[in-house]
Amino acid sequence: MSRIGRRPVPVPDKVTVTIEPDNAVVVRGPKGQLSRRFHADMRIVQDDGVLRVERPSDMKEHRSLHGLTRTLLSNMVVGVTEGWQRELEINGVGYRAALEGKVLVLQLGFSHPVRMDPPDGVAYVVGDRKSASDPLPIFIRGIDKEVVGQEAARLRSLRPPEPYKGKGVKYKEERIRRKAGKTGKAK
Numbered sequence: 001m002s003r004i005g006r007r008p009v010p011v012p013d014k015v016t017v018t019i020e021p022d023n024a025v026v027v028r029g030p031k032g033q034l035s036r037r038f039h040a041d042m043r044i045v046q047d048d049g050v051l052r053v054e055r056p057s058d059m060k061e062h063r064s065l066h067g068l069t070r071t072l073l074s075n076m077v078v079g080v081t082e083g084w085q086r087e088l089e090i091n092g093v094g095y096r097a098a099l100e101g102k103v104l105v106l107q108l109g110f111s112h113p114v115r116m117d118p119p120d121g122v123a124y125v126v127g128d129r130k131s132a133s134d135p136l137p138i139f140i141r142g143i144d145k146e147v148v149g150q151e152a153a154r155l156r157s158l159r160p161p162e163p164y165k166g167k168g169v170k171y172k173e174e175r176i177r178r179k180a181g182k183t184g185k186a187k
Helices: 060-081 145-158
Strands: 016-019 024-029 032-037 043-047 050-054 084-091 096-100 103-107 114-116 122-126 136-142 168-171
Touching: 016 043, 024 060, 032 060, 050 060, 060 084, 060 145, 084 145, 096 122, 096 136, 114 145, 122 145, 136 145, 145 168
Parallel strands: none
Antiparallel strands: 016 024, 024 032, 043 050, 084 136, 084 168, 096 103, 103 114, 122 136
C-alpha cells in the first residue's frame, strides 16, 4: 500500500471541506478557497476532522493515484491555512526589481525593463539587500502551491543563472555549478 496515501490529512477547525459526488473537492479557509476535481476511482472520506483517501484496488495506476490524491489534498489544506511561498534571488550588477502596485518590474540586463503581472491569487514581495554584494530576494506568495511554483519557474526563466559569474535569477536553495573562465595563453 502507498505509505503516503495511507496517511490521513488533518483538517484544522477553521477549514471547511466539501466533497461533491463527482469527486470535486472544495476547501475553504482563512486565506481563501481552492477547488479541484480528483480521479473518479479515488474515494475521499471525511470523518472526525480528518480526510482519508481510499483506492479500489492494488493496480499500479491506483497505487500512484492514491499518494498523489492525498498529497494534493494536503497541499490544498495547507494553502488555505498558511499559504505557500517561493523565494528567488537576483544576482548581477545593475539587476534590480521593484513593485509598481502589484506589477513586478525587473531590470535584468535587457534593453528594456521586464514587467510581470501576477496571476490571480499570487502576490510578489521584493525584499531588501543586506549589503550591495548580497542577492536581491523576491518572494512569490499564494494559496495554490502549483500556481506559486509555476510563477517562480516563469520568473526564473527570464534570466537563468549563468555558470561563470552566477548572474541571473535563481531559487534561494539552488546551487549553481560554477565554471572557471578562460585561461591566458602561455608564451
